[in-house]
Amino acid sequence: MNTKKFQKTADLFQMLSHPVRLQMMDELRKREACVCHLQAVTGRPQAYISQQLRILRDADLVVDEKDGQNVFYHLRSEAVRMLLQELLGDADVPSHPKDCTCPFCSS
Amino acid sequence: MNTKKFQKTADLFQMLSHPVRLQMMDELRKREACVCHLQAVTGRPQAYISQQLRILRDADLVVDEKDGQNVFYHLRSEAVRMLLQELLGDADVPSHPKDCTCPFCSS
DNA sequence: TAAATATATGCAGAGAAAGATATATATTGA
DNA sequence: TCAATATATATCTTTCTCTGCATATATTTA
Known part of the structure; x- marks a missing residue:
C-alpha cells in the first residue's frame, strides 16, 4: 500500500514537530553534546531530556557515544541535517551556558 | 526569544505529520487538483477533504482558485515542494481514479 | 426556475496520542 | 561515595483524529 509511504514520512515529521526536540537537534548540529549540555541549553530537567533523547x-535521528562519565549525542541522518539547514538556516556557534559542566563548557 | 523560531518550525512539521494531508500534497505536486479529485484519490468524504484543505x-501551504463549479488547489511553497521531493522522491504522474468527475479525470 | 453538483463550514462526541511533570531506581565511572 | 545518565512508571492534561450530520452558498444544467 502507498499509505505506508506517507505514514512513514508522517512519522518522521512527527518526530520533528516538537520545539524542544528541534532545539536539541539544532544544538546537536552545531556540535555533539551530552545530556547536561542539552539540559542547560533548554532549561529542562534531566529526565525530560533523557526521554526526548x-x-x-x-x-x-541521533546516536549516542559514551565517553567516560558523559554520553555524547550527535545527529545521525544527513537528510535531517539538511532539513534543519533549509528551515533553520546555517548552524550557529555552539551555546556556552554558564551552568553546564560538560568538557566543552567548562574549558 | 529563540523558542519562537523552533515553535514555528515545529508547527510546519506538525502540518506535514499527517498521512492524508501528505497524500493530498503529494497529489498536488503532480498537478493542481479539485476537491472531488482528492476525495477519489484518498477515499475520504468531501467534508473531511475540505477540512484538511x-x-x-x-x-x-496550498492556494485555492475557483474555476466554474470546481475549486482547484495547488501547492504554494517551493520549500515544501522541495521537502516532498527529498522525502518522497520524484513526483509521479497524476492519479486517474475512475470515480472522479473532475475535468482532468473525465476527459 | 428547479434540481443537481461542488464546496465550505460548523459542531459534537469519542477515542487515541502526545506532552509535561514527578518520582524512584539502577548503572557506571571518577 | 558522588555525579551523570538511563529507564520505568504514573498521572494529568491537552491536543489530534475521525466520524457523522447538518447547513449554506455558488454554479451549472435540465
Whole structure:
C-alpha cells in the first residue's frame, strides 16, 4: 500500500514537530553534546531530556557515544541535517551556558 | 526569544505529520487538483477533504482558485515542494481514479 | 426556475496520542 | 561515595483524529 509511504514520512515529521526536540537537534548540529549540555541549553530537567533523547534515538535521528562519565549525542541522518539547514538556516556557534559542566563548557 | 523560531518550525512539521494531508500534497505536486479529485484519490468524504484543505490553506501551504463549479488547489511553497521531493522522491504522474468527475479525470 | 453538483463550514462526541511533570531506581565511572 | 545518565512508571492534561450530520452558498444544467 502507498499509505505506508506517507505514514512513514508522517512519522518522521512527527518526530520533528516538537520545539524542544528541534532545539536539541539544532544544538546537536552545531556540535555533539551530552545530556547536561542539552539540559542547560533548554532549561529542562534531566529526565525530560533523557526521554526526548530516547525518542530521537528510537527514531534513528541521533546516536549516542559514551565517553567516560558523559554520553555524547550527535545527529545521525544527513537528510535531517539538511532539513534543519533549509528551515533553520546555517548552524550557529555552539551555546556556552554558564551552568553546564560538560568538557566543552567548562574549558 | 529563540523558542519562537523552533515553535514555528515545529508547527510546519506538525502540518506535514499527517498521512492524508501528505497524500493530498503529494497529489498536488503532480498537478493542481479539485476537491472531488482528492476525495477519489484518498477515499475520504468531501467534508473531511475540505477540512484538511482548510488546515493546509490556513498554514499557507496550498492556494485555492475557483474555476466554474470546481475549486482547484495547488501547492504554494517551493520549500515544501522541495521537502516532498527529498522525502518522497520524484513526483509521479497524476492519479486517474475512475470515480472522479473532475475535468482532468473525465476527459 | 428547479434540481443537481461542488464546496465550505460548523459542531459534537469519542477515542487515541502526545506532552509535561514527578518520582524512584539502577548503572557506571571518577 | 558522588555525579551523570538511563529507564520505568504514573498521572494529568491537552491536543489530534475521525466520524457523522447538518447547513449554506455558488454554479451549472435540465
